[in-house]
Amino acid sequence: MNYTIHQLRVFQSICKNKSITKASEELYLTQPAVSIQLKKLQDQFDIPLTEVIGRQLYITDFGMEIHRVSARILQEAESLKTTVDQYKGLLSGKISISVVSTGKYVMPYFLKQFSEAHPQVELRIDVTNKNAVVESLTKNETDFSLVSVLPENPPVEAVELMENELFLVSNSDRTISKKTFKPQDISELPIIFREKGSATRMVMKQFFSDHNINPEKSMELMSNEAVKQAVNAGLGVSIMPLIGLRNELKYGSLKIIPVKGLPIVTRWNLIYTKGKRLTPAASELLNFISSHKDEIVKDHFSWVEEVK
Known part of the structure; x- marks a missing residue:
């Protein structure tokens, strides 16, 4: 052959x-x-x-x-x-990372220094929703995944990277008569949801269920970027991860609506399946991120406290 x-x-x-x-x-x-x-x-x-x-x-x-x-x-x-490559003294190989859509604002910063130190290592990032991320882990199609909500299956090992805070967000033109919303007041506003399978949608739905919030008008969009553009256009409000709103909040096109009980706080975790035999390159990446995560958060995400 x-x-x-x-x-x-x-x-x-x-x-x-x-x-x-x-x-x-x-x-x-x-x-x-x-x-x-x-x-x-x-x-x-x-x-x-x-x-x-x-x-x-x-x-x-x-x-x-x-x-x-x-x-x-x-x-x-x-x-x-x-x-x-190892005999040449080089670290090489491929590392595949599946990332939930909002994670694209996070993962590159945890890879930059590693990539510069090990140019022979090929990094691949696949951005999708939580269901697809978990499926890729289950099928062993990826080495690592970045998620904000840990899956129940398959069993995973996790390295916690940083907090993920979600706030109620509207465009800057929307008039909000109350200084602080009660959760039930959200029902009065048109709501924009992420698609089924999204971790953001899951925690948003749980918050609505916990506070008996039943929006009269809602729409569903397929990505964080689509939701952001719809909110910016004035089509509604949404509970969104702060990590993806830096420029919009900085330049005033979007604003946070203070709501009792918000923000919802989850955590970004780099996960891999229990028992997985990591390649030398994947093991080195895991060690690098575990050792440097605090300084990476300090260097690249200190702005989060400034915009809240």
Whole structure:
């Protein structure tokens, strides 16, 4: 057989995404390039790896078996490269981190110094919602995840990084007649929720349930950025993580509405599954973050106290 490592990587992405288009986006390749690599791999087997029904691509049972074998081959190939680099005195390898959407305001600052010290280590960050983050851990598709609410399953180890405070936020033009809202007063305002599966939505819903808040008008949006833009446009108010509102609060386009019982305080945790064998690069990152987290928070997040 004449398969290449590149073909196997492309096939892994196709199996993961069940789509040529999504695989091309993930791999930063054109769709024709992905299709060509799939065809070259397929040409080496008499049994089909994929099939198309309607407009949907499916992986055959044989394809899934090749997917599992190729995953092991790619892992061994990566180990070979790491071994060579170790003999050269270099730390190398790939580290995959899945991050809940608001975590994109947090995680890069905990990676910057490590990345500068170890340029041979390839860091990949996948930004999604909490449900998808937990699923990637369960399937062992990621080394670490950044979450603000710890999952019940799978069992995880966690390194606490910093607090995550959530406030009721509106645009600066909204007139608030009361100096301090009672939680029940929120029912009078149009509410903007994050999508199902979001940790922010989960704690927001819990706060509403605890205080018998039943908004008369609400909408649901699919990302923290979308919620922020909707609030900024005056479509409603939302309970949002302070960490993602630095510029809006600084320049006055958004404002915090004081509410008794807020902020909701959760904690950002870097997690990984219990019993996971970390690569040398992943172990070094974990040690670095554990040792430097306090100074990173002080250097990059002291502004949080200033805007509240």
